[in-house]
Amino acid sequence: METNRYQTGxxxxxxxxxxxxxHLKESFKSVCPELADFIIAFPxxxxxxxxxxxxxxxxxxxxxxxxxMGHCQPQxxxxxxxxxxxxxxxxxxxxxxxxxxxxAGFPAAINGMTVAKxxxxxxxxxxxxxx
Amino acid sequence: METNRYQTGxxxxxxxxxxxxxHLKESFKSVCPELADFIIAFPxxxxxxxxxxxxxxxxxxxxxxxxxMGHCQPQxxxxxxxxxxxxxxxxxxxxxxxxxxxxAGFPAAINGMTVAKxxxxxxxxxxxxxx
Amino acid sequence: METNRYQTGxxxxxxxxxxxxxHLKESFKSVCPELADFIIAFPxxxxxxxxxxxxxxxxxxxxxxxxxMGHCQPQxxxxxxxxxxxxxxxxxxxxxxxxxxxxAGFPAAINGMTVAKxxxxxxxxxxxxxx
Amino acid sequence: METNRYQTGxxxxxxxxxxxxxHLKESFKSVCPELADFIIAFPxxxxxxxxxxxxxxxxxxxxxxxxxMGHCQPQxxxxxxxxxxxxxxxxxxxxxxxxxxxxAGFPAAINGMTVAKxxxxxxxxxxxxxx
Amino acid sequence: METNRYQTGxxxxxxxxxxxxxHLKESFKSVCPELADFIIAFPxxxxxxxxxxxxxxxxxxxxxxxxxMGHCQPQxxxxxxxxxxxxxxxxxxxxxxxxxxxxAGFPAAINGMTVAKxxxxxxxxxxxxxx
Amino acid sequence: METNRYQTGxxxxxxxxxxxxxHLKESFKSVCPELADFIIAFPxxxxxxxxxxxxxxxxxxxxxxxxxMGHCQPQxxxxxxxxxxxxxxxxxxxxxxxxxxxxAGFPAAINGMTVAKxxxxxxxxxxxxxx
Numbered sequence: 051m052e053t054n055r056y057q058t059g060x061x062x063x064x065x066x067x068x069x070x071x072x073h074l075k076e077s078f079k080s081v082c083p084e085l086a087d088f089i090i091a092f093p094x095x096x097x098x099x100x101x102x103x104x105x106x107x108x109x110x111x112x113x114x115x116x117x118x119m120g121h122c123q124p125q126x127x128x129x130x131x132x133x134x135x136x137x138x139x140x141x142x143x144x145x146x147x148x149x150x151x152x153x154a155g156f157p158a159a160i161n162g163m164t165v166a167k168x169x170x171x172x173x174x175x176x177x178x179x180x181x
Numbered sequence: 182m183e184t185n186r187y188q189t190g191x192x193x194x195x196x197x198x199x200x201x202x203x204h205l206k207e208s209f210k211s212v213c214p215e216l217a218d219f220i221i222a223f224p225x226x227x228x229x230x231x232x233x234x235x236x237x238x239x240x241x242x243x244x245x246x247x248x249x250m251g252h253c254q255p256q257x258x259x260x261x262x263x264x265x266x267x268x269x270x271x272x273x274x275x276x277x278x279x280x281x282x283x284x285a286g287f288p289a290a291i292n293g294m295t296v297a298k299x300x301x302x303x304x305x306x307x308x309x310x311x312x
Numbered sequence: 313m314e315t316n317r318y319q320t321g322x323x324x325x326x327x328x329x330x331x332x333x334x335h336l337k338e339s340f341k342s343v344c345p346e347l348a349d350f351i352i353a354f355p356x357x358x359x360x361x362x363x364x365x366x367x368x369x370x371x372x373x374x375x376x377x378x379x380x381m382g383h384c385q386p387q388x389x390x391x392x393x394x395x396x397x398x399x400x401x402x403x404x405x406x407x408x409x410x411x412x413x414x415x416a417g418f419p420a421a422i423n424g425m426t427v428a429k430x431x432x433x434x435x436x437x438x439x440x441x442x443x
Numbered sequence: 444m445e446t447n448r449y450q451t452g453x454x455x456x457x458x459x460x461x462x463x464x465x466h467l468k469e470s471f472k473s474v475c476p477e478l479a480d481f482i483i484a485f486p487x488x489x490x491x492x493x494x495x496x497x498x499x500x501x502x503x504x505x506x507x508x509x510x511x512m513g514h515c516q517p518q519x520x521x522x523x524x525x526x527x528x529x530x531x532x533x534x535x536x537x538x539x540x541x542x543x544x545x546x547a548g549f550p551a552a553i554n555g556m557t558v559a560k561x562x563x564x565x566x567x568x569x570x571x572x573x574x
Numbered sequence: 575m576e577t578n579r580y581q582t583g584x585x586x587x588x589x590x591x592x593x594x595x596x597h598l599k600e601s602f603k604s605v606c607p608e609l610a611d612f613i614i615a616f617p618x619x620x621x622x623x624x625x626x627x628x629x630x631x632x633x634x635x636x637x638x639x640x641x642x643m644g645h646c647q648p649q650x651x652x653x654x655x656x657x658x659x660x661x662x663x664x665x666x667x668x669x670x671x672x673x674x675x676x677x678a679g680f681p682a683a684i685n686g687m688t689v690a691k692x693x694x695x696x697x698x699x700x701x702x703x704x705x
Numbered sequence: 706m707e708t709n710r711y712q713t714g715x716x717x718x719x720x721x722x723x724x725x726x727x728h729l730k731e732s733f734k735s736v737c738p739e740l741a742d743f744i745i746a747f748p749x750x751x752x753x754x755x756x757x758x759x760x761x762x763x764x765x766x767x768x769x770x771x772x773x774m775g776h777c778q779p780q781x782x783x784x785x786x787x788x789x790x791x792x793x794x795x796x797x798x799x800x801x802x803x804x805x806x807x808x809a810g811f812p813a814a815i816n817g818m819t820v821a822k823x824x825x826x827x828x829x830x831x832x833x834x835x836x
Contacts, residue, residue: 063585078687078691081700083703088680097545098542102534103503106540110504112507115508118507119547119644120645121681124684125681141496142500143826145493150417150508153419154416154508156414157415158417160255160256161256163212166209166213167211174480221434227485228481231407233406234329242375243411246376250416250645251646273364273369274365275605276370277373279608282810283355283360285381285809286383286643286806287644287649287808291609292649330480339822343833350620358612381514381775381812382514382515406475420514420516421478425471425478429471433473438473441476462576513777548682550771560736563736571738626799632800633763635765635769638766639805641768643809670763672752673766676747677780
């Protein structure tokens with residue numbers, strides 16, 4: 051795999067989570083190491099690193115899609131954490147997930163919000179009322 | 182949020198489960214309290230409380246959709262319990278889920294039936310053969 | 313294919329539409345005649361002809377699932393016609409599709425309602441306001 | 444339907460397309476006039492008009508979800524037009540759709556881009572190379 | 575249920591896993607015994623036992639569909655085990671799942687590969703690098 | 706875009722259809738030329754050209770996924786043509802689509818078979834009974 055795309059992707063992924071690349075490589079090493087390489091080189095190295103849309107909006111777009119598709123909860127949790135890490139406000143994430151009730155239905159929005167709640171609790175973030 | 186829709190929705194939701202509203206509010210209080218309000222006021226207050234279709238058939242329609250979409254198992258469990266609470270027969274619920282094998286495929290029907298089985302076991306309901 | 317299931321299914325399908333079986337057979341004769349046989353013998357002969365749920369509710373459950381899944385518009389049109397043919401009220405069909413806005417999102421409900429509108433116009437049925 | 448939500452929603456929808464409300468009402472008048480009312484009052488009046496996320500980002504989130512879900516092409520075309528109308532740049536829309544290749548697969552991205560291409564051609568917009 | 579289809583299906587299912595039929599029957603006995611009968615008689619007795627496509631390719635096609643649909647992980651695990659049992663190579667299974675990144679998006683492929691990894695670990699199979 | 710992946714992908718795509726690359730480039734030139742480049746370089750250049758699974762089986766896996774997902778009919782038609790072009794037998798394609806009735810439901814299989822029928826008619830192929 052040529053150096054450039056991979057290095058660009060690695061840098062882009064590191065902005066979301068400096069441990070993600072290592073975790074990805076470790077996860078798939080014994081079954082399909084190319085999957086981690088592909089994720090770094092194509093999504094992060096060629097798509098998410100493009101100009102034309104800022105990274106925060108790209109992450110909100112990803113959170114929208116993952117909430118709407120409904121069957122990608124581990125990825126949704128990772129991208130919520132990553133979005134926070136690059137400066138998305140927790141309230142923006144909540145708004146995007148809530149909005150999915152309109153386009154993908156309430157169950158998708160409820161399940162997405164449950165993922166967000168769990169990430170926020172882990173990070174000590176509160177977007178609603180004080181407990 | 183205006184009183185009427187919310188009160189109508191609360192009454193409608195209470196028919197399914199008298200603890201559901203409190204549970205919903207508690208679940209999303211720290212992350213997005215409006216989500217619980219929306220669920221009560223729009224789905225329950227404006228849609229599920231409409232005339233033109235009886236509540237039992239509405240719940241069977243919901244069970245169909247949640248089984249077919251496949252990624253909404255927590256909601257499927259709640260609606261199966263709610264459907265039983267308003268008088269749907271366990272066998273009707275089993276039939277609707279089984280029918281989804283035709284429209285959404287066997288895996289969706291199998292996973293839906295597994296949810297139903299777990300709810301029925303919790304409530305001591307048996308629709309098949311004696312163990 | 314053994315006679316019983318096929319004959320049961322044919323009778324059940326004929327209740328929805330007396331021309332459907334012939335149309336199905338004609339459609340897939342040159343590419344996969346077994347598909348028409350399967351549809352008659354399994355969905356109609358073994359599932360939709362079961363006891364435990366009346367046929368009208370079964371059709372409303374099918375309309376729910378097809379609206380929610382969103383990629384089955386030819387089947388949705390056929391089942392709306394069939395549901396009317398076995399005595400479902402147009403308003404019940406409208407209510408089930410509208411309810412899908414809650415579970416599968418507004419676009420799925422809008423596209424389902426557009427199919428219903430087109431079927432109702434073909435049949436001279438009006439469920440809303442006079443034009 | 445109480446005045447406030449409806450009026451708020453109507454104003455919000457008019458920002459996207461001043462003819463959309465009339466078109467929605469006309470479309471569903473004969474089959475289910477409440478669907479148009481619901482769309483104006485709930486999605487536009489209660490969700491898309493909330494604070495916490497700017498309208499342009501909300502539209503990009505909607506375009507993401509509709510592209511990823513794949514079965515909502517009429518709505519995708521409307522929201523692409525609306526997004527342009529409130530100031531989203533064509534290139535941002537292209538980027539969001541392209542990004543869906545990563546999360547929902549290439550066919551979803553290709554079909555979404557085909558919708559964008561058709562909208563852009565209608566409006567004389569070019570985001571790629573000169574013909 | 576007539577003997578022939580059921581016996582054919584049972585033999586076909588036994589090729590994948592000699593304990594699967596018993597497990598299926600046990601699972602759904604108390605809630606819907608017909609579901610197990612249907613699975614044996616229709617998918618295995620009438621579809622998967624057809625000529626025209628070898629069984630290994632049929633299992634790879636099933637693994638593709640289950641990975642792409644994304645909400646059928648228990649079935650995906652079973653079919654990966656079954657595919658191995660009838661002689662599919664672990665690397666073929668990995669390739670089919672990896673390919674789904676193209677058609678259903680990276681999250682679906684990642685989640686499918688995680689299921690494969692777990693099955694392979696249980697069976698002591700390694701398709702990537704030595705740990 | 707580096708030469709190797711692109712050239713590998715172009716050769717791989719040309720095996721399916723020698724006009725596809727030109728058609729892809731023409732289609733997206735005015736809106737997003739990178740989409741065509743990505744399709745050639747990543748799916749065809751890095752995934753579909755991998756060892757470990759023969760090309761015919763890869764195409765049958767793609768046909769399975771596109772039929773099961775249900776919202777990718779233009780891509781399904783292209784891959785059916787491509788599969789025939791690299792030597793898949795028409796009957797194998799029919800079998801894979803028919804099998805999707807089990808995993809994704811009858812409507813998905815019916816709609817997929819309708820696409821196959823249309824491609825086969827265009828090419829003068831008959832897999833069922835003589836007309």
